[in-house]
Amino acid sequence: MSRPSRSAPEHRGAGSHVRNGRGGARSAASGDAATRERLLAVATRLFSERGFRGVTVRDLSREANANLAAVNYHFGDKLGLYREVVAMALEDVHVDPTTDVAAESTPEERIRHYVTTYVPRLASPRGRAVWAQKIMRHEMNDPTPLAPWIAEVVILPRMRFLAEAVATLMGTDMGDPRVGRCVVSLQAQCLSYMPNRFREVAFPGWREMTDAEIRAAATHIADFTLAGIRRLAEQGE
Amino acid sequence: MSRPSRSAPEHRGAGSHVRNGRGGARSAASGDAATRERLLAVATRLFSERGFRGVTVRDLSREANANLAAVNYHFGDKLGLYREVVAMALEDVHVDPTTDVAAESTPEERIRHYVTTYVPRLASPRGRAVWAQKIMRHEMNDPTPLAPWIAEVVILPRMRFLAEAVATLMGTDMGDPRVGRCVVSLQAQCLSYMPNRFREVAFPGWREMTDAEIRAAATHIADFTLAGIRRLAEQGE
DNA sequence: GACGCGATCAAACACGTGTTTTATACATGC
DNA sequence: GCATGTATAAAACACGTGTTTGATCGCGTC
Structure with missing residues (x-):
């Protein structure tokens, strides 16, 4: 009951969704998409x-x-x-700053590469695939039942990538609690440049950042973070 | 029309709200509050x-x-x-980490004091006035018409306080763009330890931080941030 | 031409929301 | 005693929400 299944498309396949190819089933006269x-x-x-x-x-x-x-x-x-x-959105997001980095690069290069590709994508209202980042932000602020899926596909791989780089840089292993804290510090700085409704609402004079400012912010985060990591590596646990 | 004003309490005074003192207008018999x-x-x-x-x-x-x-x-x-x-909530929040610091303290002491009082209050589900912080967090994620008020009373004073300390520490003035970026980096790290619905929903094995972990995180942020600020001060604009 | 079937449509359903209305109890002041 | 003003109560209002229903259209096929 309550689901007559009127021979309509099946709404179950979370992953497959091949959907009959749908060649030209629609009237060829209309120019608009189905x-x-x-x-x-x-x-x-x-x-x-x-x-x-x-x-x-x-x-x-x-x-x-x-x-x-x-x-x-x-x-x-x-x-x-x-x-x-x-x-x-997941297809678009999960590839980026963690997989396209050369395997032989140094930890510092990896972190710089992560920040300088990730921050502009987060911060800029222009450019491709910002919509996917906005989906992620909404999920973080107000999770839906899909949150666990998102966490597994995009958050965890990033955390692992960063943790490995930070641990190598500090000369310790990924179980060291300092590593987790450094990863959080880095990720928090990146996320702070994501478009934010509060500052638009709360600060009437707010203006969007220019591309140059965004690049400067990314460089800042990398410098700032690498300095912090090195300092914590020196002073020991 | 549509507002008969039935001689009920006036709901207009946004700032005053003295509200007639309301001494003992209720029946003294009932033990529960009005x-x-x-x-x-x-x-x-x-x-x-x-x-x-x-x-x-x-x-x-x-x-x-x-x-x-x-x-x-x-x-x-x-x-x-x-x-x-x-x-x-504003009365409870706006006093704290910026006003009760000794005027003669050094910039480093001020920043450490800010972090070590602010982060435990944000992160701990126990302790006083966490409800006020939670109100702030909801406003940041999903602003209401009261957001500008909150921004003016609690956000701006904090930003000014931190900007002044950072500028002094860097030996520059508050117009230097590096100062603003360092303040954002610091504040972002603090806020990342605020309770977060996403990680509770998305990571089923999540457990609350202990008080010791929270203190360690605060110390981490202070060390990490001061190292970053000093590094940026060295390398110049 | 009749039928089947995917797709679309207007309408209704069932429920949750903030708010308003109307009535009533109760204490106080004249 | 009685009007007055405050506080509470139950019900209704007006609207927005996701969803479902039953009919209809446009095809292609037997």
């Missing part, structure tokens, strides 16, 4: 701007020029649509 | 746990053993009740 694709595009934009709870199904339907029932028809429920958006 | 006071107590707890939007008027009424209309009667509307809670 409803499902329009909903995904609109959902990507709205969820990244306002978070899962800040977007209503009616918002999505209206902006996608779709019927109110379209979300439930194509994605099962609102969370199903959000899950697909998060899946795209 | 409805207004019970609502304030419950609101303090619930708003600090779940934020303004996470608490409903029905939650407040139920837990305070008050009628549904009591919030609107005593405080005008839900935001009026929240405003009184925030006012108490």
Whole structure:
């Protein structure tokens, strides 16, 4: 009961979602994308701007020029649509600053590379894939049932990457509590440059950072952090 | 129209709110506090746990053993009740780590004092006035119309205090962009130890920090930050 | 042409929200 | 005694939410 299954698309496969290829099932006359694709595009934009709870199904339907029932028809429920958006965000985010670093680089180079690629992506309202970062931020502030998934795919690998670099730099192992604290200090500084609704609301004269300021901030974080790590390595546990 | 003003308490004075002293207007027979006071107590707890939007008027009424209309009667509307809670939080927060420091102390002492008093208060679920910090955190994540007020009373004084100490330590003035970046780095590290719903939801094995770990984290932040500041002071702009 | 089927549509449903209304009990002041 | 003003109570209001329903359209196929 309560799920008539009207032979509609199956809303279960969390990972597969092959979805029948959907070649040209729609009327070839209309130039616009299929409803499902329009909903995904609109959902990507709205969820990244306002978070899962800040977007209503009616918002999505209206902006996608779709019927109110379209979300439930194509994605099962609102969370199903959000899950697909998060899946795209994870694909976009999880690769970046930890995997494309040369294996033979020094710990210092790794940390600098992490910061100088990560911070501009977080801070700049321009550029690609900021929407994925915004999804992450909303999840951190106001977690949804998808939070554990996100933590496993994007947070943990970053923590491990940074912890390994910091431990090597300090000449200790990853079980040393100082390593964890340094990783937290580094990550906290990076995240502080993420766009923040509070400062926009609370400080009327706030202006966005320029690209040059963002680069300066990234360099600052790297210098600042490496100095801190070296100092803690000297003074011992 | 739409506001009959039934000679009820005036819900307008944003700043004054003297509120007639309210000596013993209630029947002396009942041992419990007046409805207004019970609502304030419950609101303090619930708003600090779940934020303004996470608490409903029905939650407040139920837990305070008050009628549904009591919030609107005593405080005008839900935001009026929240405003009184925030006012108490501001009184509790704005004094602390910036004003009770000796005027003749060195910049390093000031920064250490700031961190070692601020971080335990942020991080510990025990101790006094954590509810006020939780209110601040909810405002930062999801600002209400009261955000500008909070920014002016608690954020700006802290920023000025830290900026002055950092500038003195670096031997430069507060207009130096490096000063602002160091203040952000310091504050970001402190805030990262604030209780975080994401890590509770996303990491099932999460456990609260002990008092000793919190003290160690505070010392870490101070050492780490002072090292970073000194390094940036050396290398120049 | 009749049928099946995926997709869309308008409408309704069920519920939760902040707020307002109307009535009533109770203490106080004249 | 009685009006007055304060406080509480139960119900309703007005609206927004996610979801479901039943009908209909446009196809392609037998």
